[in-house]
Amino acid sequence: MTTENSDKTPASEQELRDTMVQQLIELGAARSPRVVAAFRSVPRHLAAPDDEMAKVYEPEQAAITKTDASGTHISSVSAPRIQAMQIEQADIQAGMSVLEIGSGGVNAAYLAELVGEQGQVVTMDIDSYVTERAKDFLKTTGYRNVTVITADGENGVPAHAPYDRIIVTVQAADIPPAWIHQLTEGGRLVVPLRMRGMTRTIAFVRDGERLVSDGFELCGFVPMQGVGENRVSLALIHDTEGEEVGLRLDSHPEPDAEALGAALQTPRITAWSGVTLAGDESSEHLDLWLTTALDNLPLMAAKPAARQRGLVASASPLGVPALVEGGSFAYRTVRPTDDPDRFELGAIGHGPAGQKVAELLVEEIQAWDRDHRAHIEVYPAGTPDDQLPAGRIIDRPHTRVIISWP
Ligand SMILES: C[S@@+](CC[C@H](N)C(=O)[O-])C[C@H]1O[C@@H](n2cnc3c(N)ncnc32)[C@H](O)[C@@H]1O
The missing domain is CATH 3.30.310 (TATA-Binding Protein)
Known part of the structure; x- marks a missing residue:
């Protein structure tokens, strides 16, 4: 894996990665030490060799790899901040089996770092141009526990199911049944779901036939192609x-x-x-x-x-x-x-x-x-209950913090 590669990496690449990681931490996008370590390891610029190297390490910069006839971007290596945000939402542990829908190579490499040798990563894309690039990138960087598949994500990848985590990295207007059924009970589906024009990457937890949200953040993603295509x-x-x-x-x-x-x-x-x-x-x-x-x-x-x-x-x-x-x-x-x-x-x-x-x-x-808006108020410790607004009280040595909902 990349530990071997990083020893041979020129300092400037490592410096770019370190700076990117520092920025991701400051933005609150990368929070857990294992995610930070993964982002520090993968030489993402090798997935976008035509782009200026420093740009590929900018937190908000996606590297566009394909544009359709109308000028719409249809494939990219997503911006580091978006990748880190989704990976944190997915809460990936060592040994897990993860399906990524929408490939690019880089995100699959981060996932491979997180699941480790005992885990499994399957990454799929509808476009063979993208999967060929992803395969080349994963081979060059030495990630062998990633299976790359060319198919429409609408059907998931039944051959390698079930998955502990499914991460969708393309904008979806709907959630096909395969994504729920190929997820383990209690497993997490992270998906940029468009609702009435606005796309939020939502972390869902499977509870039988239903999905329950556990956090969401606004984002932008390239549009879905294939059976699930539904453009604004x-x-x-x-x-x-x-x-x-x-x-x-x-x-x-x-x-x-x-x-x-x-x-x-x-x-x-x-x-x-x-x-x-x-x-x-x-x-x-x-x-x-x-x-x-x-x-x-x-x-x-x-x-x-x-x-x-x-x-x-x-x-x-x-x-x-x-x-x-x-x-x-x-x-x-x-x-x-x-x-x-x-x-x-x-x-x-x-x-x-x-x-x-x-x-x-x-x-x-x-x-x-x-x-519908939460209010947070802080009172000195010792303030009697009857002088506090209604709400949830969190007592600390110096303060009483009240979270109230109308
Ligand atoms: C933003 S890119 C993925 C980036 C990638 N996860 C990364 O950062 O390494 C989105 C990809 O979704 C793919 N895609 C679009 N519709 C799809 C579908 N129905 N099934 C699978 N992949 C699809 C596109 O070809 C595109 O390559």
Whole structure:
């Protein structure tokens, strides 16, 4: 395995790996010592020989290995942060049997490090170009306990089942029965599941015929091909080249793109919620609530130039939730507050009913804050119970920490 290789590795490669690992720890993506050791061992740049070596070790950088005719990336070696996040979600122990759906070679090598000589890794991809590359990489780097298979992941790999862990590394809109049935009871399935346009890598635990989530994080992945293909479609509402603005539809009603495009050209209307987020606080839980509460809420995606010209206030690569009603729409936004570390949530509306739609979105932001957001308060040790808010109390020598849910 790579211990032999790393002795022969020039210092600069090892330095790049060490720096990457340090960054993954600081980002909270790699947490357990065994995962850290695996990421320190694998010479991932050998899987993307055409890319600049330092880039392949950047935590957020995926190495794109295939793009389809429409320009969509369909294969990559995933970014180190995403790989580490999923591997931590999977909680892999020595001796386990693991199936990876969507290959690249690198992630399979990390999995092989974690399961060790007594374990088994099967990695599969629908594309033989990808599996050939993965095989070459695994051979060069000396990982012999990995079986590489070319097939559609829809059916899993029954020949080597059951698996203690299944890690899906391609965006899925559904979970085929094979993934559940090829998992041991209590086994974990980690899958980037797209729900109403937003993809979250979710760790599920098998409980008979059902899966129960044990943590999720927002992410982006290349789309599924084959039997399970189910892509998001883009409805462009502004198609000037280089500053396109569109709505990503995931079973959402087809919008009146012309009317919304015209609405985008009209002055914006803003509505503010009074609800604030800390500067480093993710809107992930809020967005899950908005997705639950509102039906016609596709993500609005925009090219950076559209933002620079002031057409839209946000150009997030994953898109921002936008509520559509006829020829009007409103999307989530933030503005600074007097406190430099906090931002106020609000909505920007356009169109004849822009004000009403923006207010509807703001009402749901307020509902999340009021009814669905956890609050954490800290009181000095010794504070009597009747002076504490209702909630779960965690007593420490100096403090009483209260976690409360509305
Ligand atoms: C992000 S890449 C995998 C990266 C890899 N896990 C790594 O980082 O080492 C996703 C892969 O999923 C593959 N894929 C897409 N649809 C698939 C399917 N139905 N079954 C198996 N693989 C599929 C693509 O060909 C692509 O190579």
